[in-house]
Amino acid sequence: MTSSPDDLITLDDGVLTLPLATADNGTALDHELILAGAAELGRVARGDVDAGAILLSSTGKNFCAGGNVAEFAAAPDRAAYLRGLANDLHAMIGLLYETGLPVVAAVNGWAAGAGMSMVLHADIAIGGAKTKLRPAYPGIGLSPDGGMSWTLPRAVGPARARHIIMTDQIIDAQRALDLGLLAEIVDDDAVTDTARATAVQLAAGPRGSMAAIRRLVHDAAGRTLTDHVIAEAKSISQLSATPEGIEGVDAFVGKRAPDFGSVR
Structure with a gap:
């Protein structure tokens, strides 16, 4: 069937x-x-x-x-x-x-x-x-x-x-x-x-991070290095202020495993 x-x-x-x-x-x-x-x-x-x-x-x-x-x-x-x-x-x-x-x-x-x-x-x-x-x-x-x-x-x-x-x-x-x-x-x-x-x-894992990694790697072929590192700087800065970014950094400092699911 x-x-x-x-x-x-x-x-x-x-x-x-x-x-x-x-x-x-x-x-x-x-x-x-x-x-x-x-x-x-x-x-x-x-x-x-x-x-x-x-x-x-x-x-x-x-x-x-x-x-x-x-x-x-x-x-x-x-x-x-x-x-x-x-x-x-x-x-x-x-x-x-x-x-x-x-x-x-x-x-x-x-x-x-x-x-x-x-x-x-x-x-x-x-x-x-x-x-x-x-x-x-x-x-x-x-x-x-x-x-x-x-x-x-x-x-x-x-x-x-x-x-x-x-x-x-x-x-x-x-x-x-x-x-x-x-x-x-x-x-x-x-x-x-x-x-x-x-x-x-x-x-x-951190879904915002995964999406950003995929997007950055995909877009890299069409950019100059100068333009691409600007995009990287913008991305890492934006992610640092998201709940997942905050949880990841705080977990690292606190010497514990991050719980990304708890902040979605």
Whole structure:
């Protein structure tokens, strides 16, 4: 029996879990989950849902094996179908950033095509020994979506990004770690639990700090150093006057563990 998106999207311990794929279509990107995930992220961005971190995951053996190519082929108007699918995926990605929440990815198995694109939007991507990343687009005569042609050059440099995408390289877990595409490699059967534990830890932490860190790192590529340190000074100053900032500093001085949840 196929589960509905509403059953698969969960909020526990402050972590909003957004599956991208299920076993139903061979862990291809699930359009309905993308639409449902975007709707839930919109509620988070509006303040209607209280989440502290986002976990990107899958309920199948792979994180996401890419787009459902069979559905591409079956579409009466392939160009219109692909444009709509890409627009929906990009709307979800935009909302990931709009929430300001830290994003963790549980990258089990393959992350290909749009799946690899989504890994690149995670702040912390946890993989296993069998994790593999692949652009996959040239193999079907298409170009990237999901922001891959924007995020990958920023992660590995333009020359290496062109090489990886154009030659459709399969990147194993160790190389992905070396390139900075994965943050950590764990046992394959521990990927999901480790990623969730990481997301729970982030959700329990100082949420203003997490949002500021994500924003500063993301914005750094488009700023001069002079402009960026001004933004850093403004951010640290503003955070110092928030309840979380006050609690963190006071806890440090008092030689106790901070309780950020008590001041939200």
